[in-house]
Structures are given as C-alpha cells and as structure tokens.
Amino acid sequence: MYKLSEIMERAEQLAPNQPQFHQAVEDVFHSVVPYINEQEKYQNHALLEQLLVPDRIIEFRVTWQDSEDNMQVNRGWRVQHNNALGAYKGGLRFHPSVDLDTFKFLAFEQTFKNALTGLPMGGGKGGSDFDPKGKSDADILRFCQAFMLKLSNYIGPKQDVPAGDIGVGSREIGYLFGAYKQISGVFNGVLTGKAPGSGGSLIRKEATGYGTVYFLEAMLAHQDKELKGLTCAVSGAGNVALYTVEKLLQKEAKVITVSDSDGTLLCQSGFTSEHLEAIKTNKQVERGRLKDLADSSKDFEFKADTKPWQFNCDVAIPSATQNELNEEDAKALHENKVVYVVEAANMPLTSAATAYMVENKVVVAPSKAVNAGGVAVSGLERTQNALMQSWSSDKVDKELKKIMQDIHQACIEFGEEEEGINYIKGANLAGFIKVADAMLFQGIS
Numbered sequence: 454m455y456k457l458s459e460i461m462e463r464a465e466q467l468a469p470n471q472p473q474f475h476q477a478v479e480d481v482f483h484s485v486v487p488y489i490n491e492q493e494k495y496q497n498h499a500l501l502e503q504l505l506v507p508d509r510i511i512e513f514r515v516t517w518q519d520s521e522d523n524m525q526v527n528r529g530w531r532v533q534h535n536n537a538l539g540a541y542k543g544g545l546r547f548h549p550s551v552d553l554d555t556f557k558f559l560a561f562e563q564t565f566k567n568a569l570t571g572l573p574m575g576g577g578k579g580g581s582d583f584d585p586k587g588k589s590d591a592d593i594l595r596f597c598q599a600f601m602l603k604l605s606n607y608i609g610p611k612q613d614v615p616a617g618d619i620g621v622g623s624r625e626i627g628y629l630f631g632a633y634k635q636i637s638g639v640f641n642g643v644l645t646g647k648a649p650g651s652g653g654s655l656i657r658k659e660a661t662g663y664g665t666v667y668f669l670e671a672m673l674a675h676q677d678k679e680l681k682g683l684t685c686a687v688s689g690a691g692n693v694a695l696y697t698v699e700k701l702l703q704k705e706a707k708v709i710t711v712s713d714s715d716g717t718l719l720c721q722s723g724f725t726s727e728h729l730e731a732i733k734t735n736k737q738v739e740r741g742r743l744k745d746l747a748d749s750s751k752d753f754e755f756k757a758d759t760k761p762w763q764f765n766c767d768v769a770i771p772s773a774t775q776n777e778l779n780e781e782d783a784k785a786l787h788e789n790k791v792v793y794v795v796e797a798a799n800m801p802l803t804s805a806a807t808a809y810m811v812e813n814k815v816v817v818a819p820s821k822a823v824n825a826g827g828v829a830v831s832g833l834e835r836t837q838n839a840l841m842q843s844w845s846s847d848k849v850d851k852e853l854k855k856i857m858q859d860i861h862q863a864c865i866e867f868g869e870e871e872e873g874i875n876y877i878k879g880a881n882l883a884g885f886i887k888v889a890d891a892m893l894f895q896g897i898s
C-alpha cells in the first residue's frame with residue numbers, strides 16, 4: 454500500500470531542491486495512489502519509485518563562439534524520463550531560467566501526456582539556459598550547431614525525438630535539424646516541428662493551440678454548451694497562445710487578452726482576425742513586444758505589469774509558462790466569474806491556485822490533456838516521415854480533432870464523479886494506466 458506522504462518524502466530524498474518536479478509528481482500521484490492501492494496488479498512492482506527516477510539524464514556544456522568572436526558557455530540537458538510506450542519524445546526549451554528541475558518536471562509530465570495521445574511515444578524533455586531573445590540569426594545558428602554537436606549521440610528516430618518548446622520555434626528546429634544532418638549524414642525524422650518542405654507536418658505549428666480549443670469544445674459539448682459567444686482570457690503571445698486565439702475566433706468566441714512579460718494587451722470588444730494578424734506580425738515576424746501595438750488600434754489598451762486575470766471572462770486559458778497563475782490570480786478570476794480554466798501551457802497553475810479553483814467549483818482542465826495536441830501532431834509527423842508521405846492539412850487536422858476528443862473521453866471515463874467530471878483525476882489516471890501497464894508487461898522498464 455502506498456501513502457502519498459511517504460512517496461513524496463522519497464521524492465524529496467531522491468531529488469532535493471527540485472520544487473517544480475515535486476509539484477508535478479504530487480499532482481499525478483495524488484490521483485494515482487488511491488487508485489493503485491485498490492488494484493492488486495499494480496502492487497509490489499515499485500512502479501511509483503521507478504517513475505520518480507528518469508531513465509537517463511544527459512547533462513552537457515555547450516561552448517560556442519558568437520558572431521563577435523567571444524567564446525560563450527551555456528548548459529544543456531536532455532531528461533529521458535520513460536520509454537515504456539515508445540521512443541522518448543518531447544520538446545527542447547531555450548530560456549535563461551531553466552535548470553534540471555525544469556526539465557525533470559517537464560519530462561515527467563510529458564510521459565503521461567504522450568500516453569494520453571494514444572500514440573506510441575515515451576516522455577522526454579530538454580534544452581538549455583541559452584537566451585534566444587534579442588540574438589541575431591547568426592548567433593542562433595552558431596548556438597544550435599554547438600548544442601546539436603553535444604546532443605546528437607543520444608537521439609534518433611527510434612531512440613529520442615526532440616521538438617520545439619519555449620524559445621525553440623521553426624527557425625531553431627531548422628538549424629538543429631541541419632546540424633544533425635551534417636553530423637550524422639542522414640536525413641531522417643530525428644526532430645519534429647520541421648518545415649513542411651523539410652519533412653515537417655502541416656498543422657504542426659497550429660496543433661497545440663487548435664488542440665486546446667478542440668478539447669474545450671468537447672468539455673462544453675459534454676454539458677450541452679457551445680463556445681460561440683463565450684468570453685475568453687488568454688495569456689502569452691507565443692505559438693500556443695496565438696493559435697489558440699486563431700481557433701477561438703474561428704469558433705466565434707470573444708477573446709479579450711493576450712500578454713507578454715511586459716503586461717497584457719486588452720481588447721474589451723474582442724480581438725478581430727485583423728487584430729490577430731497584427732499581433733502575429735509583431736511576435737512572429739518582428740519578434741517584438743505587445744506594448745508596441747498599443748497605439749495601433751483604438752480598441753486596444755495595454756496594461757503594463759498586469760496579468761490577464763483581472764477582467765470578466767467565462768474561460769481562462771493560461772498559455773505562457775509554468776506557475777504563471779497563482780492563488781491571488783485564481784481569486785481574481787473567481788471574482789471575475791470564470792467558469793473554466795483550461796491549461797494550455799505546461800503546469801501553469803500553482804498548487805494553491807488549483808486547490809482554490811477546485812474548492813470553488815471552477816472546472817480545471819489540466820495541461821497534460823489540454824495541450825497534448827502539439828505532441829500528437831509530432832507523432833503524426835513521425836508517422837509521415839516513416840512512411841515517406843506528406844498528409845494534407847485537412848487529414849492532419851481531422852486526426853488531431855479525433856485525438857483530442859478521445860483524450861476528453863478518457864478523462865470522462867476515469868474522472869467521472871458525483872459533482873461532475875474531475876478532469877485532473879481523469880487525465881492522470883488515463884495516462885498513468887497506459888504507462889504502468891506497459892512497464893508491467895516489459896518486466897523491467
């Protein structure tokens with residue numbers, strides 16, 4: 454029999470000073486412990502103890518010479534958490550704040566998220582404390598080449614298939630892929646998120662955002678409601694946020710915010726598709742700041758140093774980064790009449806924020822279910838690469854929608870409670886069972 458407090462003590466001993474990893478573990482084990490204590494077949498295999506320790510952690514130095522001939526040193530990591538379901542799969546993040554704790558939490562989450570997609574993918578995550586912000590293209594290329602030189606030995610289409618995440622978009626994936634090809638001499642599906650002309654999948658860049666909205670639609674449909682006319686507050690202005698907004702607008706929802714680290718761009722009347730195009734140009738082409746858009750439309754207000762949770766909305770979609778929404782923000786959202794919180798970023802709510810929402814009967818849809826569309830289309834990219842095919846956007850989009858609806862169904866199956874669907878429990882159990890069954894089947898994982 455497991456006790457949550459004892460297994461969390463073990464987590465603390467094995468990985469001291471890794472608060473984000475502990476947060477992710479506690480979130481999953483909180484649902485899993487009562488479940489497996491009732492299931493004979495999961496006893497006596499040290500399943501939870503195994504999941505506390507990643508299969509392998511690769512940690513390396515990246516030395517590179519910038520375009521002004523200065524030698525630069527960064528740190529790199531790849532956490533290969535679990536490959537019971539298939540080759541390790543998960544993004545690379547380039548951001549100055551990252552450390553081993555970040556990648557351990559992300560890789561742990563990725564294992565269960567990937568399981569939910571139903572595709573044969575294990576979980577991994579990696580990246581570097583390199584800061585791409587404000588760097589020239591030449592410096593990004595030099596860094597990506599040096600990073601891949603250190604990583605290339607540990608990845609491969611049947612071994613570990615990285616992709617993008619914060620700070621790693623199409624440009625970085627292109628440079629990393631080019632470097633891998635030079636080092637190995639082979640053109641294969643070692644990375645996903647490639648441009649469609651280089652073996653990438655259509656709809657990959659939109660997939661996390663579109664998948665988020667497909668999941669939200671499934672939640673609403675389950676309650677005989679629709680998205681049309683609902684007011685949504687979105688945070689972030691990266692890939693996830695902007696394609697979430699795009700799909701929300703297609704579904705005629707009203708989207709009132711996006712944000713970056715300077716503050717929130719508010720549009721009380723709701724963004725139009727022209728507004729979204731202007732935001733995309735600012736972020737994706739000019740790599741600019743939202744505050745520079747404030748005067749471009751009379752409908753916009755820029756709220757410096759403010760998060761998007763201060764305004765009336767039906768749905769809140771945190772799409773920026775982990776722990777961006779704290780208890781105080783949760784209280785503000787509750788006062789502003791929020792009904793659904795849909796996590797599009799990885800673990801965007803602090804534990805206290807989640808507890809507050811649950812206590813106040815706000816429905817929380819967890820990231821491992823909501824944002825699985827990105828990695829799902831990465832899985833479809835791998836399939837296309839293996840078959841040497843390129844599918845139409847219509848085909849990929851239909852597959853994505855079906856996967857998100859199936860994930861929603863799995864959440865219902867495992868999360869049904871008297872008061873309604875507990876999406877956190879549903880996603881945790883549905884993901885865990887797939888991983889645990891494969892681990893048991895393989896004896897030693």
Ligand code: GLU
Pocket residue numbers: 542543544545614615616617618645799824825827828829831
């Ligand atoms: N970084 C994304 C995630 O958090 C995508 C990973 C992938 O496509 O492998 O799921």
